[in-house]
Amino acid sequence: MQCIREDRDIKYLHHPPINHCSLNFIDPAFERQYRSQLSADDQDTVRSLARPRFSTFSDLVVSLTFLVMISICCFLGFTLQTPWMVFVFLAFILEFLLLSPALLDVCFGSSLSPTLRRLVVFFSNWYTRHIFGAIVASLPAVAVYSNFSCHMFETVTGSHLFYCILLLTSLVHFCNFTMLNSLMKSVLASVAGLVLLVFLVTDVCHFTRGVSLADDAAFITAASTLVGNTTTVGPTARAMLSGNEQLRYEIILNVVLLLFLIWFLNREFEISYRLSLHGNMQAQKDRENMQMEKEQADWLLHNIIPEHVSNILKKTSKYCENHKEVGVLFAKVINYDDFYDESFEGGREYLRVLNELMGDFEDLFDIPRYKDVEKIKTIGSCLMASSGLNPETRKRNKDPNAHLYHLMDFASDLLKKLEQFNAEIFNFDFEMAIGYNFGDVTSGVIGTTKLLYDIWGDTVNISSRMYSTGLAGKIQVTEDTANKLSEKFEFEYRGQIFVKGKGDMKTYILAKKKDGATWD
Numbered sequence: 001m002q003c004i005r006e007d008r009d010i011k012y013l014h015h016p017p018i019n020h021c022s023l024n025f026i027d028p029a030f031e032r033q034y035r036s037q038l039s040a041d042d043q044d045t046v047r048s049l050a051r052p053r054f055s056t057f058s059d060l061v062v063s064l065t066f067l068v069m070i071s072i073c074c075f076l077g078f079t080l081q082t083p084w085m086v087f088v089f090l091a092f093i094l095e096f097l098l099l100s101p102a103l104l105d106v107c108f109g110s111s112l113s114p115t116l117r118r119l120v121v122f123f124s125n126w127y128t129r130h131i132f133g134a135i136v137a138s139l140p141a142v143a144v145y146s147n148f149s150c151h152m153f154e155t156v157t158g159s160h161l162f163y164c165i166l167l168l169t170s171l172v173h174f175c176n177f178t179m180l181n182s183l184m185k186s187v188l189a190s191v192a193g194l195v196l197l198v199f200l201v202t203d204v205c206h207f208t209r210g211v212s213l214a215d216d217a218a219f220i221t222a223a224s225t226l227v228g229n230t231t232t233v234g235p236t237a238r239a240m241l242s243g244n245e246q247l248r249y250e251i252i253l254n255v256v257l258l259l260f261l262i263w264f265l266n267r268e269f270e271i272s273y274r275l276s277l278h279g280n281m282q283a284q285k286d287r288e289n290m291q292m293e294k295e296q297a298d299w300l301l302h303n304i305i306p307e308h309v310s311n312i313l314k315k316t317s318k319y320c321e322n323h324k325e326v327g328v329l330f331a332k333v334i335n336y337d338d339f340y341d342e343s344f345e346g347g348r349e350y351l352r353v354l355n356e357l358m359g360d361f362e363d364l365f366d367i368p369r370y371k372d373v374e375k376i377k378t379i380g381s382c383l384m385a386s387s388g389l390n391p392e393t394r395k396r397n398k399d400p401n402a403h404l405y406h407l408m409d410f411a412s413d414l415l416k417k418l419e420q421f422n423a424e425i426f427n428f429d430f431e432m433a434i435g436y437n438f439g440d441v442t443s444g445v446i447g448t449t450k451l452l453y454d455i456w457g458d459t460v461n462i463s464s465r466m467y468s469t470g471l472a473g474k475i476q477v478t479e480d481t482a483n484k485l486s487e488k489f490e491f492e493y494r495g496q497i498f499v500k501g502k503g504d505m506k507t508y509i510l511a512k513k514k515d516g517a518t519w520d
């Protein structure tokens with residue numbers, strides 16, 4: 001919510017981007033997206049009553065209920081006529097024809113069979129939706145009109161008033177179907193209302209029949225029966241007739257006011273429906289953007305700090321951990337400085353070559369079997385890596401030394417990569433010395449702003465010494481390391497090497513991986 005509040009696009013809530021006349025979105029692309037959203041959204045997995053498929057279904061249920069009520073009223077209030085019965089029969093068939101796919105869509109959604117889905121998509125398409133919507137919205141009004149007969153206006157039984165009220169009620173149904181274009185619904189309502197207005201204004205059925213036929217014997221008889229006193233028939237009948245006249249004007253006024261109300265409501269409904277969908281679409285877009293930004297931030301963070309460490313940092317803001325029997329590797333391109341020439345383009349070309357080489361090395365970290373191997377950093381032309389720092393992935397290994405074996409395999413692959421690189425890049429013949437050691441280390445993150453993940457300890461120092469005193473194209477290890485890995489790898493004794501701070505140390509050079517050695 002905070003994010004949306006800060007969003008500059010928040011203005012869409014106050015200044016809806018819609019055309020004030022047509023109510024279409026100003027941006028044609030957005031209008032297309034809105035219309036396609038209304039069509040059967042099979043990708044829609046969220047079950048919400050605000051989704052178009054639920055709105056369509058509820059609109060159709062309301063429409064069917066409305067038609068049932070109007071039909072019952074017509075059935076009870078008027079003499080049954082064949083055109084009416086035929087029409088109502090066809091109207092119900094159409095309602096069920098439209099309601100069935102909508103119901104299936106609501107119940108089964110994207111798991112509908114392809115044929116049914118095609119049918120649902122056909123009905124929910126923008127234009128078909130409007131054609132069928134216009135027909136269904138007009139059904140109650142047409143059902144009332146199909147009962148029309150001037151006969152009901154010629155009696156004083158009140159059926160003409162009932163008819164007008166029923167017709168007014170049927171006009172309200174043009175406010176249903178919120179997803180349809182409001183202009184279309186309002187025009188249809190106006191046409192239906194205008195027909196009644198024409199009847200009333202032109203008085204074709206003699207709504208005010210008594211005024212012009214005051215001396216009509218039948219009418220006087222009827223009026224006298226109603227009033228029960230023949231002597232006062234003349235004035236009473238006139239009073240009634242003037243009442244009829246007044247009623248006519250009242251109904252005309254009601255029709256006009258109702259039409260205004262329908263225009264207003266339809267417009268408001270469409271604006272709010274469009275805005276709610278627009279808000280949803282905008283929120284979805286914002287969510288996707290936020291997700292993308294979060295993924296980018298995570299990606300950046302994981303490039304600086306291993307994933308398991310960054311997960312801890314999100315909760316505690318400090319990280320420091322001791323690890324037992326971790327593998328540490330230093331791989332240095334020992335003759336990079338011999339090639340580097342700052343006088344040529346300020347050394348840019350050589351840095352590009354180094355970058356490419358490191359890129360090739362880093363591709364190895366993406367190989368799934370090196371999941372235990374973590375890049376620590378590059379120091380100039382030296383790559384530092386370690387294995388077994390993630391307790392979770394380490395726990396999943398069948399062999400407790402698997403991460404150490406993996407790191408040794410990784411070191412061998414680094415040498416192969418360099419060989420490949422030398423073969424591909426003309427004029428360069430890089431050589432690499434690799435130092436490997438295992439033991440206890442402490443890992444931690446230094447700093448609160450520009451974080452730096454690193455490992456420290458004697459194990460690291462000795463590993464560094466292994467490469468600095470190592471041989472080109474070889475992997476040098478300590479005696480302990482050679483013993484630890486001897487089950488899977490063969491080593492050759494190199495001799496005693498002087499290590500600063502440690503004195504003379506026996507070192508070994510990797511000969512090869514033992515035939516058939518596996519550990520996964």
Ligand SMILES: Nc1ncnc2c1ncn2[C@@H]1O[C@H](COP(=O)(O)OP(=O)(O)OP(=O)(O)O)[C@@H](O)[C@H]1O
Nearest residue numbers: 379384454455456457460461462463464465500501
């Ligand atoms: N976290 C680390 N990252 C990079 N290199 C490291 C790290 N820890 C130790 N080293 C390297 O290991 C080598 C051995 O370190 P040690 O502390 O034993 O001696 P030193 O006196 O600091 O080393 P030097 O004489 O090379 O400066 C050093 O060259 C140091 O750069």
